[in-house]
Amino acid sequence: EGDVGGAAYRKHGHPLPPETLEIARSCGAILFGAVGDFSLDHLERRLRPEQAVLGLRKELGLFANLRPVTVFEGMEDLTSLRPEVARKIDLLIVRELNGDVYFGDKGTRTLEDGRRQGWDMMSYAEDEVRRIAHTGFKAAMGRSKRLCSVDKANVLETSQLWRDVMIEVAAEYPEVELTHMYVDNAAMQLVKNPGQFDVIVTGNLFGDILSDQASMCVGSIGLLASASLAEGSYGLYEPIHGSAPDIAGKGLANPMATILSAAMMLRHSFGLEEQAASIEAAVAKALAQGVRGGDLGCSAGTREIGDAVLQAL
Numbered sequence: 001e002g003d004v005g006g007a008a009y010r011k012h013g014h015p016l017p018p019e020t021l022e023i024a025r026s027c028g029a030i031l032f033g034a035v036g037d038f039s040l041d042h043l044e045r046r047l048r049p050e051q052a053v054l055g056l057r058k059e060l061g062l063f064a065n066l067r068p069v070t071v072f073e074g075m076e077d078l079t080s081l082r083p084e085v086a087r088k089i090d091l092l093i094v095r096e097l098n099g100d101v102y103f104g105d106k107g108t109r110t111l112e113d114g115r116r117q118g119w120d121m122m123s124y125a126e127d128e129v130r131r132i133a134h135t136g137f138k139a140a141m142g143r144s145k146r147l148c149s150v151d152k153a154n155v156l157e158t159s160q161l162w163r164d165v166m167i168e169v170a171a172e173y174p175e176v177e178l179t180h181m182y183v184d185n186a187a188m189q190l191v192k193n194p195g196q197f198d199v200i201v202t203g204n205l206f207g208d209i210l211s212d213q214a215s216m217c218v219g220s221i222g223l224l225a226s227a228s229l230a231e232g233s234y235g236l237y238e239p240i241h242g243s244a245p246d247i248a249g250k251g252l253a254n255p256m257a258t259i260l261s262a263a264m265m266l267r268h269s270f271g272l273e274e275q276a277a278s279i280e281a282a283v284a285k286a287l288a289q290g291v292r293g294g295d296l297g298c299s300a301g302t303r304e305i306g307d308a309v310l311q312a313l
């Protein structure tokens with residue numbers, strides 16, 4: 001175990017202490033909690049809790065973020081969509097995690113006329129796009145062989161290069177049907193007809209936004225797990241949600257996304273498919289039995305949910 005985020009800042013003065021990074025490097029995989037603490041939002045950016053997860057992603061070369069989105073049985077009525085629309089969702093968001101506007105130069109400056117300006121540079125180098133393209137195409141090969149690349153090539157040069165490279169890489173996967181969609185349209189289609197998507201590959205910022213949106217299409221952000229993979233089997237596994245300081249220590253947080261992240265860890269880092277599937281089935285069973293947390297408008301607490309999943313397992 002290592003401290004990260006707000007807790008690490010309070011204890012060691014840094015959200016990602018060197019000891020924690022060292023521990024992370026020495027392991028085969030990382031199960032990550034969640035970061036974010038609005039009481040620390042006043043700190044300079046490099047000390048804010050979010051830097052813990054951004055730092056781990058970058059330092060450890062975790063460039064491929066897999067965010068599967070499926071609707072669990074019985075959840076159709078609890079999503080933000082009509083049940084018959086939600087029922088069709090079974091997609092995978094492949095989000096690039098090491099580049100884009102997240103990691104470009106940024107700053108604030110004062111212009112000659114005295115106005116303050118904030119700026120963040122968006123860029124992707126072709127090799128960065130190429131490696132996530134391969135992740136997307138390989139994922140598509142293992143599913144329905146359809147890959148939708150989401151960009152904003154009608155406005156952004158970064159996106160035009162993204163699209164060009166996607167098309168180049170597609171030549172290596174003749175069996176996969178590659179389509180392109182602008183991100184604004186993708187946001188709309190995700191609500192209108194999410195069943196049309198199988199694998200979506202997109203950049204860091206668009207993937208961040210679309211995955212939160214997709215979570216509400218299947219019920220709650222408290223149910224979505226993710227894997228952040230480096231080349232090989234090394235990975236970091238975390239729920240796609242942040243922390244919830246307002247309910248800290250109250251035993252109210254839904255642990256299901258974290259439990260499902262552990263399942264992804266067994267699958268992707270340790271090759272334990274059967275065990276991963278058992279855990280996922282146990283979560284599905286607990287949900288079907290009506291064990292649901294506050295994020296789903298119900299009342300089950302952290303321990304109750306954990307016990308129910310264990311029981312089902």
Ligand code: IPM
Pocket residue numbers: 035036050053054208240241242
């Ligand atoms: C996510 C989160 C992070 C991100 C935050 C906590 C920095 O929103 O994993 O989606 O923006 O990537």
Ligand code: MG
Pocket residue numbers: 208209212240
């Ligand atoms: Mg996010």
